[in-house]
Amino acid sequence: xVTPTEAIEVYLELVALHMPxxxxxxxxxxxxxxxRSSQSLLSGAGHNALQDMTTALAEHxxxxxxxxxxxxxxxxxxxxxxxxxxxHHEVWNMLLAAATASPGGRGIAFLPLLExxxxxxxxxTFAQAAALVRAISPVLDDEAHGRLERRILAVRxxxxxxxxxxxxxxxxxxxxxxxxxxxxESETSQRLADLNAAGGPPEA
Numbered sequence: 001x002v003t004p005t006e007a008i009e010v011y012l013e014l015v016a017l018h019m020p021x022x023x024x025x026x027x028x029x030x031x032x033x034x035x036r037s038s039q040s041l042l043s044g045a046g047h048n049a050l051q052d053m054t055t056a057l058a059e060h061x062x063x064x065x066x067x068x069x070x071x072x073x074x075x076x077x078x079x080x081x082x083x084x085x086x087x088h089h090e091v092w093n094m095l096l097a098a099a100t101a102s103p104g105g106r107g108i109a110f111l112p113l114l115e116x117x118x119x120x121x122x123x124x125t126f127a128q129a130a131a132l133v134r135a136i137s138p139v140l141d142d143e144a145h146g147r148l149e150r151r152i153l154a155v156r157x158x159x160x161x162x163x164x165x166x167x168x169x170x171x172x173x174x175x176x177x178x179x180x181x182x183x184x185e186s187e188t189s190q191r192l193a194d195l196n197a198a199g200g201p202p203e204a
Contacts, residue, residue, distance in 0.1 A: 004060065004078060011053055012085045033117030035125050036087040054091050058098035061106055075109045083113055089124030096128040103135035111136065111144060115151045126170055134177040146184040153187055169202045176201025 061075060086092065096119070099106040110132060114120055119129045133148065140148060156171040175192055183189050195201045 005081060008057065008078060008081055011057060012082070014050060014053070015086065015088050015091060033083045033092070033113045033119050034087045035089050035092055035118040035122035051094075054094050058094055061095070061098060061109075075106070076112065079109060079113055083117065089122070092119060092125050093128045096125065096132050100128070100132045100135045103132075104139050107132060107136040108140065108144070111140070111148065115147060120152065120174060121155050121167075121171065123170075130174055130177050133174055137177065137179040137182055140182070142182075142184055145178075145182050149178065149183065149185040149188045152178075153185065153191075156191075173202045176203070 061078065082095070096110070099110040114129065114132070119125050120133075133152075137145065137148070152171060152174045155174075156168065172191070172195060175188060176195070178188065178192075180192075183192070192201065
C-alpha cells in the first residue's frame with residue numbers, strides 16, 4: 001500500500017513536469033515555501049487530472065487535521081514535504097483555501113509555512129494567504145499570533161524605499177487582516193494606528 005508521503009512525492013513530480021524549467025537561483029532557502037506563477041492546472045496533460053489530484057490532496061489534509069491527535073503529527077510532516085518542492089501558485093492557492101476553511105485545524109498547521117518563504121508576499125498567492133491570515137488570527141494563541149505579526153512586519157521591513165507603493169500596500173493589507181484584539185507586537189499596533197489615522201488599512 002502506498003503511503004501518503006509516497007503519494008505526495010509522485011504528485012509533486014507530476015506537477016513539476018507540468019511547469020517550465022525554474023532556475024535554481026530563483027529558489028528560496030531549502031524547505032521554505034516558494035511560489036512561481038505558472039499555467040493553469042487544467043491545461044496539463046490529462047485535462048483536469050492535476051486539479052482533481054490537488055483537490056484530493058486538500059481533502060486528505062482536511063481529514064488528517066480534523067482527525068485524532070495522532071494524525072495531527074502527520075499534517076506538519078506532509079506540509080513540510082510540500083514546502084520543499086512545491087512552487088505552483090495554483091496548487092498553493094487551493095491548499096491555502098482548504099486551510100482557510102478550517103482555521104482551527106489545517107489553518108493553524110499552515111502557520112510555519114506562512115512564517116517562511118513566499119506565500120505571504122508573492123502576488124500569485126497573496127490574496128489567499130491574506131484570507132488565511134484573517135481566518136487564523138482570532139484562533140491563534142498569543143505566542144503564535146506574535147510570530148505571525150513578526151513575520152508580516154519582517155516582510156514589510158525588508159521592502160527598500162525604491163520598492164513600489166503597491167508592494168508596501170500589500171503588506172499593510174496583511175496587517176489589516178489581523179484581529180484587532182489579538183495584536184501582541186507594539187510595532188504592529190503603531191503601524192495600524194498610523195493606517196487608521198489615514199483612513200484605515202487597504203482592503204485585502
